Amino acid sequence: MKKIIAANWKMNPQSQDKAEALMDKTIKELSDLKDADVIFNVPFLFLKDLLKYKKNHIHIGAQNVFWEDEGAYTGEISPLMLKNMGVEYVIIGHSERRRYLKETDEMINKKILKALKNKLKVILCVGEEAKNDSFDVLEEELQADLNGIVKSSFKNIIVAYEPIWAIGTGAADNADDVEQKILFIRRLIARLSNTKTAFDVPMLYGGSVDEFNSSSFLRKENINGFLIGSISLKPKYFLSIIKQTSYAPAKGN
Numbered sequence: 535m536k537k538i539i540a541a542n543w544k545m546n547p548q549s550q551d552k553a554e555a556l557m558d559k560t561i562k563e564l565s566d567l568k569d570a571d572v573i574f575n576v577p578f579l580f581l582k583d584l585l586k587y588k589k590n591h592i593h594i595g596a597q598n599v600f601w602e603d604e605g606a607y608t609g610e611i612s613p614l615m616l617k618n619m620g621v622e623y624v625i626i627g628h629s630e631r632r633r634y635l636k637e638t639d640e641m642i643n644k645k646i647l648k649a650l651k652n653k654l655k656v657i658l659c660v661g662e663e664a665k666n667d668s669f670d671v672l673e674e675e676l677q678a679d680l681n682g683i684v685k686s687s688f689k690n691i692i693v694a695y696e697p698i699w700a701i702g703t704g705a706a707d708n709a710d711d712v713e714q715k716i717l718f719i720r721r722l723i724a725r726l727s728n729t730k731t732a733f734d735v736p737m738l739y740g741g742s743v744d745e746f747n748s749s750s751f752l753r754k755e756n757i758n759g760f761l762i763g764s765i766s767l768k769p770k771y772f773l774s775i776i777k778q779t780s781y782a783p784a785k786g787n
C-alpha cells in the first residue's frame with residue numbers, strides 16, 4: 535500500500551498569504567513524488583485558495599464537517615459544501631474536537647455517515663487518553679464511531695491512531711506498540727466487514743511524529759503513514775519525513 539502522509543495544520547497559519555507561502559514551500563520539492571500521497575488538512579477559510587495545489591499525489595482536506603447537508607446550523611460547514619468545492623478528504627473525530635468542543639462518538643458517527651454519503655474520504659481519529667488505558671477503550675470508541683458503516687464504505691475511510699497522550703507532547707509512542715494497536719483496530723474492522731476490507735483500510739499513526747522518529751514507524755508494514763500536526767508547519771522537516779517513504783517496505787500488508 536502506498537504510504538499516506540497527512541498534514542493537520544490545525545488553527546494555523548494566521549493569514550491566507552501565510553497559508554499559500556507554507557504550501558508553496560512544502561510542495562516545491564514534491565513534484566516527482568511517487569511513493570506517497572500527501573493530504574493537506576487545512577482550515578476551512580483557506581480551502582478554496584489551496585485547492586489549486588491539488589494534483590495526482592497532493593490532496594486537500596478539511597479538519598471538520600457538520601452532519602447535515604443544509605439548514606439552520608449557524609457557523610457550521612456541510613459535507614455537501616465541501617464536496618461541491620472540490621475537497622476530497624475530511625478529518626473527523628480529532629481528539630482536540632472531542633476535548634474542547636465536546637464532540638461525542640454519536641456526533642462523530644453522524645458526521646462520518648454523512649461525509650461518506652457525500653463521497654468525501656474520511657480520516658477518522660481514534661486513540662486512548664492515557665498510556666496505560668486498555669485496548670477496550672479503543673474498541674468502544676471505534677465501535678461507536680463506525681456504527682452502521684456498510685462494508686463497501688470502508689474503502690473511503692482512513693483510520694488515524696493517535697494516542698492522546700502522544701499528541702503535541704514530544705513523546706511519541708513506539709513503533710512496536712503502535713503496530714499492535716493498529717492490528718487490533720484491523721481485527722475490529724474485520725469483524726464489521728471482512729479481513730480483506732480491513733487490511734485495505736490505510737492506518738496512520740499520529741502523535742509527535744518528527745523527522746527523527748518517523749523511520750521507525752515507516753519500517754512497519756502495518757503502519758501506512760502519518761497524521762502530522764506541528765511538524766507539518768515546518769516544511770523542511772515535513773519534507774524530510776515524506777522523502778523517507780521512498781525507503782519504506784514496498785509491499786503492502
Ligand code: PGA
Pocket residue numbers: 542696700701702703740741742743761762763764765
Ligand atoms: P502532533 O499532532 O504531530 O503535533 O503531535 C498530531 C495531531 O494532532 O494530529
